[in-house]
Ligand SMILES: Nc1ncnc2c1ncn2[C@@H]1O[C@H](COP(=O)(O)OP(=O)(O)O)[C@@H](O)[C@H]1O
């Protein structure tokens with residue numbers, strides 16, 4: 001064998017530029033073409049490697065494959081941590097030729113087995129296994145279930161130096177042998193091997209192996225799920241295959257989204273990022289911000305930041321009517337139901353007599369302002385909370401008096417400054433943030449409810465692509481009345497081109513109520529970020545997670561989790577560009593560093609907060625109104641743990657007791673009855 005005769009160890013002179021054949025005029029011959037510029041300075045072909053320019057390459061071919069493979073079995077090769085080019089060549093073969101070959105082969109193997117048996121030898125198990133394979137393949141081919149192919153697999157790895165190449169080759173062979181795949185170096189055929197793995201579609205080695213359709217299908221390397229749409233905003237990166245997760249939520253069944261994750265998992269970061277990107281696409285964004293952490297974002301985008309404090313100049317009147325007439329909908333009726341829900345949160349549990357009295361008082365209060373179910377009358381100035389209070393006092397019965405007493409905090413107490421006056425602003429800015437951070441913890445659910453109701457009343461008036469974000473939604477989900485209100489919005493949002501984002505760390509509260517579940521099932525997009533050990537079982541039951549996915553959520557890093565769109569889900573990693581990160585991070589260290597580096601310009605923000613007089617008039621709040629226990633307060637940005645602090649103990653949130661018995665959503669959707 002002339003093993004060394006074919007040695008090609010010589011530096012190949014740079015190939016002549018094909019674009020300039022010798023027939024071309026002298027001038028053109030001397031001109032520089034693109035190929036001249038991109039061509040490597042030299043190519044050196046060796047026995048076991050080829051050097052192109054500064055890089056070394058080595059090609060391997062597969063000679064033997066495992067007997068059994070599962071789907072995507074080549075994944076470890078695809079993920080192999082070295083630069084590599086993989087070529088697969090598939091040659092369809094005529095089944096009839098294969099069948100006749102197979103017949104002969106089967107006869108041979110049967111003969112071998114029977115002669116071994118006659119000689120009293122133990123039958124070679126390899127032969128009998130091969131015979132089984134051949135027989136089943138024969139049957140499948142004859143039936144036409146399978147087709148027959150020849151398959152060639154070539155891998156070229158590259159490295160900066162010869163040593164690295166040797167090392168990478170060893171690792172590659174180890175990886176391949178762990179797959180029970182035997183590969184050999186294409187010794188003395190490096191140039192052909194190199195060309196074979198170039199994207200020319202030319203198999204210059206032609207080392208193939210027989211395969212049927214099923215085996216071939218399982219070899220196909222791109223089986224990890226991709227969840228992406230043609231257009232939309234990017235939510236993150238698919239952790240399995242690094243593809244982008246891009247979705248246009250407005251093109252889905254509904255545009256709602258639910259995000260669940262423990263405190264510090266990166267929920268707010270994710271919604272800020274999404275809000276930012278949606279905003280860029282012309283979506284109007286409205287955020288209810290209980291933690292005061294959307295200020296930077298608002299500032300950067302020139303949005304309006306409305307901060308609710310006892311003495312804030314912005315007022316919202318919960319009695320506002322939309323002034324909208326929709327066929328078959330009784331606007332006033334809805335409003336009274338909604339107020340009823342709100343007042344139940346304010347006043348605490350009401351018995352049947354109190355409920356009825358309150359209802360009468362509400363109708364009477366509107367009537368006194370000349371407002372009746374007739375839409376014509378509904379453009380008149382709406383009553384105030386004070387008017388309801390007076391009506392109740394005027395009713396002169398004990399039940400009404402008691403209710404009036406419970407309502408006092410709206411009139412004299414902490415809420416009077418904001419919610420006992422006519423509304424005095426409109427949502428004009430395409431990015432409007434309502435901050436209730438300054439409100440006392442126990443008043444936040446009430447404030448949230450009123451703001452949400454106000455926003456809902458306003459946005460129904462003119463149709464626009466909108467995103468409504470409810471961060472820390474558990475404030476509302478823990479009261480059946482406000483939970484039912486949120487559900488009502490989620491259900492009807494689509495009609496108004498609205499996407500509702502509900503974010504909560506309190507998975508138990510959210511998923512254990514019918515309203516929470518209903519909001520979830522009315523959300524096309526669902527995101528699960530890191531979960532604590534106490535919630536994981538409920539989560540995995542609700543989302544039908546596998547063990548692996550449970551593990552993933554338990555051990556997820558900040559910004560990692562599962563992204564669900566319809567039936568499919570993938571592992572996601574939320575990634576922001578540096579300039580986005582600057583705007584949305586709530587890491588106090590980073591914020592401090594940024595402030596040091598560059599004082600934040602305050603001119604662009606339209607912040608409407610004036611604290612003029614200290615709040616003094618607050619009366620003690622009726623204890624029946626208060627939630628039994630104080631929910632976990634999320635650390636405010638200034639106290640928040642730095643980003644690296646991922647392994648904080650999971651302080652799971654106590655489950656607040658439900659103040660009233662929850663009816664199922666479909667029976668008493670108090671706040672917003674279903675539309676026709
Ligand atoms: N994908 C991410 N990349 C980088 N930092 C992140 C990411 N997600 C969150 N963070 C940081 O982690 C911290 C906690 O995130 P945050 O969104 O406030 O958590 P949550 O709202 O779930 O309690 C913040 O400092 C935030 O800036």
Ligand SMILES: [Mg+2]
Nearest residue numbers: 267268269471
């Ligand atoms: Mg948050």
